[in-house]
Amino acid sequence: MRRITASLALLLATAACTNAMSEPPVSTTAPEPMVSPILTGPEALDTLTWAEPQKARVTHVALDLDLDFDAKRVGGSAVLDLLVAKGADRIVLDTNGLEVTRITDTAGRELDWALEELEEAGEKGSPLTVILDGARSIRIDYRAPQDATALQWLSPEQTAGGVHPFLFSQGQAILNRTWIPTQDSPGIRQTWEARITAPKPLDVVMSGVVQGEPEDLGNGRRAFRFVMDKPVPPYLIAIAAGDIDFRAIGPRTGVWAEPSVLPRAYAEVADTEEMVVAAEELYGEYRWGRYDMIVLPPAFPYGGMENPVMTFLTPTFIAGDRSNNGLVAHELAHSWSGNLVTNAVWGDSWLNEGVTTYFENRIVEAVYGKARAEQEAALMYANILETLGEVGDDAPGTALSTDGGYELGSAIAYDKGAFFLRTVERIVGRDRFDAWLQQWFDNHAFQPATSELFYDDMMENLVASDAEAERLMLRKWIFEPGLPGNVAKPDPAAFAAVDGAVAHYADHGMLPEAWSSWTAAEQIRFLDNLPAELTHEQLAALDAALGLSSTGNNEILFLWLEMALENRYEPAVPQAEAFLARVGRAKFVRPLFAVLWNEGEWGRAHATRIYAKTRDSYHSVTRGGVERVMSAE
Incomplete structure (x- = not known):
């Protein structure tokens, strides 16, 4: 049940009247924006943005940027298409460290603007307010700071090849405002396009669909063009540039990496096309066209990042036996949970991560078998218990839906969220649960969501009776701390042999003779439980x-x-x-x-x-x- 206020209804009704850009910086065939709704209930209030989307919001971003590896800076322009409520005369954008030099409408008319300087801006940065004076598209000329926290510039010595520099971005949760002036909130979805210039021989990839071959500019640089014609949360706009090569896996899947890394990377992710097929059989069509990956240099701070059409991966997952590529299944699953349906606020990040972690485990089961899936689920469950043991069962942060910000890597958002869905599946049955989850993705595609919306959808479209609702304990799982008593615990037989070996070592100091034949999950379980x-x-x-x-x-x-x-x-x-x-x-x-x-x-x-x-x-x-x-x- 989407909550639509009068002001939001007005915005949606006037979407078709949004002015097209008269001089787009990238292409004369810019995609017509698919306008996503916003949620305006109190639980959808994003305190990490300066934006006022009920008054004016960004629907499309067109970037025209140059990568300067010498200065370690990105600069150029951003043209923003806007949706403006009747009577509104300004738009508020998110920035953090941007050097704005000029703002005009697309006819070149100067617009008044103010970038508020805050003494302690922190990650939230500073609001950029633009007086629109009737404009429905604005152009911002700017440069990102050298220390933009979303961007990491690597010297040649920090790459595998050792010859060329490298750049990658990481926007989650609110870092993209350090290189893109827009409304940087997961609840304000935007289509986008980009023209990026980089020095030869570097290649550029982005989380959008590449448009043709790179253009040789004749000055030692090339221009690359990308389009994302589906509205995405701004944190999913991503870029990487370096000495990288590509190798296809299947008709819609492939992997990029530095040339010396590519053979190992390809071998590790060669099951990806099979994973995409398995995911579609579970929860419906993959809606993004291609699913490519790039294995980045080791400096990348996370295991993976689910940027649409171009998942970013750490090389640390490469083990030579595909034992860690549950990571690939996880980032792929985000193409439904997180990218297709996105948490409107970061306090509901479990809607992205918990649903994805459950989905990941189902993909692993489909591709690698139930035994491996059960072992990986048992490791998740151990993470939950360890976290609750450290912070306490009643710690407020152990509820799935929180009032706070976003803590990546939490055993609560990821693992408790997954076990919530696992528990619901066990109670209602897999067939009913899978049908419900697919309709959730279908009915909320390319839209933001909140925990309340998720709960309401379960009650309306899944729960069969008051008695079943009582057994499910939905509100307790989502809104209360700790682990409810109805949790569907993992199969104790999953690690029976390993747990026996741990006890034997603790009592007698005997090392496991079967170590070399154990799975990676079994080896992890053993090490994690030693004295x-x-x-x-x-x-x-x-x-x-x-x-x-x-x-x-x-x-x-x-x-x-x-x-x-x-x-x-x-x-x-x-x-x-x-x-x-x-x-x-x-x-x-x-x-x-x-x-x-x-x-x-x-x-x-x-x-x-x-x-x-x-x-x-x-x-x-x-x-x-x-x-x-x-x-x-």
Whole structure:
């Protein structure tokens, strides 16, 4: 049940009257914007944007930008198509550090504008207010700052090839306002297009559909064009540029990577076309055309980012055996949950991440079998219990829907959200649940959503009776902290052999003979459940017998380093230093620095020394996490 206020209804009614751009910076065939509704109930109020979308909102963004690798800056223009309510005379945009030089309408007429300077803007940045004077499209000439937190500029030495520089962006949750002036809120969906120029021989990819071959500009640069004709939340506008090659997987899937990385990357993601087919069989048509991926340099701060038509991936998931490519299933699933239907506010991020994590597990089951899916679900459940054990069952942040911002990587948003849907599926039956979830995606496609809307849809389209509603405990799952008593626990047999080996080791010090035949999930389960306190002799024996420090699986290597550093095992320090120097994934980097920092003078000396060497190689997201850890007393 969508809540539409009178002002929103007016905006939707006047959508067809939006003026087209008279001089678009990219193409004379700009797509007609598909205007997505906005939600205006109190639960959909986004406190992380300056925008007032009920008065005036952006419906389409056209970028014309130059990449300057020497200055490490992006600059050019953005033309914004607007939808303006009757009587409104201004629009408020989000910016953070942008240097705005001129704002006009598309006829070149100067418009009045003000960029408010705030003493402590923080990530929210500063509002840019433009007096429209009748304009329905505006052009903003600007440059992004050199320290734009959404962008990471890598020197050639920070790439696999070592010859050419590299650029990538990471916009989630509210970082894109550091390089694009728009209304940077997940509830204000926008179509977009772009013309990007870059120096030869670099290639550019974006989270839009490429338009033809790059244009040689005759000055040592080429221009690349992209279009996204479906309204997306602004955080999903993404760019990468570097020495990259492409290899097709299937008729609509492929992977980009640096040339020396591409063979390993392709081998790891070669099941992707099969995953897309499995996802469609579960929940309906893949609506974005192509599904390509790019494996970025190690500095990328996350495991993956679900940018439409161009998923960004960390190279740290490459293990040589596809054991970590549940990550690919996760980012693919976002093409439905997150990209197709998006949380309107970041306090409801479980609508993106929890639904996706459930969907990921279903794809894994379809492609790799139920045993692997159950093991991965059991690891998720352990994450939930560990988090609740740390913060308490009644901690407000353990509700799925929160009043706060957005904390990426939370076991609550991802794993509790997945187990909520898993529980509902078990109670109502898989066939009924799958039919309901597909209609959710179909009926809310290209629209924002809130937890209240999700709850209302379940009550209207899924729940069969008051008695079933009581059994499901929907409001308790979504709006209350902790883990409800009806949770559908994972199959205890999933790790029965591993848990027995853990007990045997704890009692007798016996190492598992079956280690080499175990799945990666089983190895992770074993390491994650070993006694917290181990002697240096025990650690040395574990490493020698299991090859932990030499493993090619970064998830397992991380667990080894974490365990060794917690026990001040000196031989692990150079291993950790090498690991922290070659990866930038926040999931690995921040916890290892936290372990060192918590180990008193011994650990803090190592942390300070290592961070001084590695800091410049990390994305701002990773740096921020580490520096919060290292500022703690």
